[in-house]
Amino acid sequence: MENEFKDFFEGLSEEEAHDRILEIVGEYCDIYHNQDTGRPYEEGSRIPYAGRVYDREEMMNLVDSTMGLTLTMGQYTDEFEKGLGEFIGVPYVSVTNSGSSANLLSFMALTTYQLGDRAIKRGDEIITVAAGFPTTITPILNFGAVPAFVDVKIPEYNIDETKLEEAVSEKTKAVMLAHTLGNPFNVKAVRDFCRKYNLWLIEDNCDALGSRYFIDGEWRKTGSLGDIGTSSFYPAHHITMGEGGAAYTADPQLHKLLLSLRDWGRDCVCRSGQDNRCGRRFDGQYGALPHGYDHKYVYSTFGYNFRITEMQAAIGCAQLKKLPGFVEKRKENWRFLRENLADLSDRIILPEAEKDSDPSWFGFCMTLAEGIDRGRVIRYIEEHGVQTRMLFASNLIRHPCFDGIRDDGKSYRVVGELTNTDMIVERTFWVGVYPGMTEDRLSYMARIIREAVMR
Numbered sequence: 001m002e003n004e005f006k007d008f009f010e011g012l013s014e015e016e017a018h019d020r021i022l023e024i025v026g027e028y029c030d031i032y033h034n035q036d037t038g039r040p041y042e043e044g045s046r047i048p049y050a051g052r053v054y055d056r057e058e059m060m061n062l063v064d065s066t067m068g069l070t071l072t073m074g075q076y077t078d079e080f081e082k083g084l085g086e087f088i089g090v091p092y093v094s095v096t097n098s099g100s101s102a103n104l105l106s107f108m109a110l111t112t113y114q115l116g117d118r119a120i121k122r123g124d125e126i127i128t129v130a131a132g133f134p135t136t137i138t139p140i141l142n143f144g145a146v147p148a149f150v151d152v153k154i155p156e157y158n159i160d161e162t163k164l165e166e167a168v169s170e171k172t173k174a175v176m177l178a179h180t181l182g183n184p185f186n187v188k189a190v191r192d193f194c195r196k197y198n199l200w201l202i203e204d205n206c207d208a209l210g211s212r213y214f215i216d217g218e219w220r221k222t223g224s225l226g227d228i229g230t231s232s233f234y235p236a237h238h239i240t241m242g243e244g245g246a247a248y249t250a251d252p253q254l255h256k257l258l259l260s261l262r263d264w265g266r267d268c269v270c271r272s273g274q275d276n277r278c279g280r281r282f283d284g285q286y287g288a289l290p291h292g293y294d295h296k297y298v299y300s301t302f303g304y305n306f307r308i309t310e311m312q313a314a315i316g317c318a319q320l321k322k323l324p325g326f327v328e329k330r331k332e333n334w335r336f337l338r339e340n341l342a343d344l345s346d347r348i349i350l351p352e353a354e355k356d357s358d359p360s361w362f363g364f365c366m367t368l369a370e371g372i373d374r375g376r377v378i379r380y381i382e383e384h385g386v387q388t389r390m391l392f393a394s395n396l397i398r399h400p401c402f403d404g405i406r407d408d409g410k411s412y413r414v415v416g417e418l419t420n421t422d423m424i425v426e427r428t429f430w431v432g433v434y435p436g437m438t439e440d441r442l443s444y445m446a447r448i449i450r451e452a453v454m455r
Contacts, residue, residue: 027056029056047444048434065311065314072309077095087320088248090249092255094259097244100245102247107139107202114253123145124146124174125172126140127147127177130149132392132393146410149418151416154424157391157428158179181430184208191215191225204229206231208360228254229248238330244312260301286300333361334364337433338350349368363430365391374426376455377452397414
């Protein structure tokens, strides 16, 4: 075997050998991966709600990133952060090990003393919704701030912006919301509200990468419209690097805080392996440290290590090139289901895009008419091979994680009634529209959903 490898590389420079290996990896991917692409769908075969869509480029990038053994963040990471920022329309991007970590970093950045009177303190209130994913809320509760839960609208499944004035109090410091299943919330109303009361706005953009909203006379990407936006690159999301996420902003101060929190709390912004970027590494005075203390070991926040590997970024770079096509395919798949289920509006409340929005859909959400048993409907759909999902927590307050704080009267606040939120608990579910779907799969899904709700 050793001689065979020697023969394989005989007469090749290192660069030529490197390129030959990558080409073999590409051929391997072509032969052994994505073999069902283009095959007719066999009815009853499993149709997942989400999945990875990739080709040889992701696999070649992955191998390429390992061959130099630059395992921590490097060239691919720089390329990915730059490309993601250009796509979204923000100058500063910090990749993280998950979207949940990005949410945590974003919230914690707003608690730092560097923000002065605008810093969130324990006991301050954050306006949000209970009809969403837990890690939008978890940083608020873990820090000791108080979520103020507002009801949502159906069929948009985003915050009911008419309840915002009722939600605000003298303790309110921020609004933290997700664009539900890719559907932007009413950004204009929410942003105007935040400006009126000088509140921070965090956009959880994890399910909405590529969504757009028309505001101030132009189309802008979600995630660029608040103070900080976040993304997730878990395999179910719009692009993937396996695990991964990002927090991004147009504010240089917030960017520095996000970087510090992600990188152990360091005050220094040098990359790993880089020294004295500022040229004043031993010249500063920091805190109660002696003058000239090594800036690379000065800590200005209570930080974490939420960094990614170079291998993840390598996959992300290949995925980023495909993102515009992924977005269009998600829209196309959503429209197909909407058109093919339109005549069931007496049995299903069909989803609608928020006004002035152009969603990059994560899923197709449905709320059943009163009297239709969701359990029976979902069982039929699942038994026929179509994967379904709840609208995440539906109403997080009703989950066991709230058992210890549900009646303490201080950990959270409910604004008015959560009528639609509770309707979602009982009657709502969704199916996928990810780019790997084909028309025959979508046709089958629509037929099975129709059969399920008509039984």
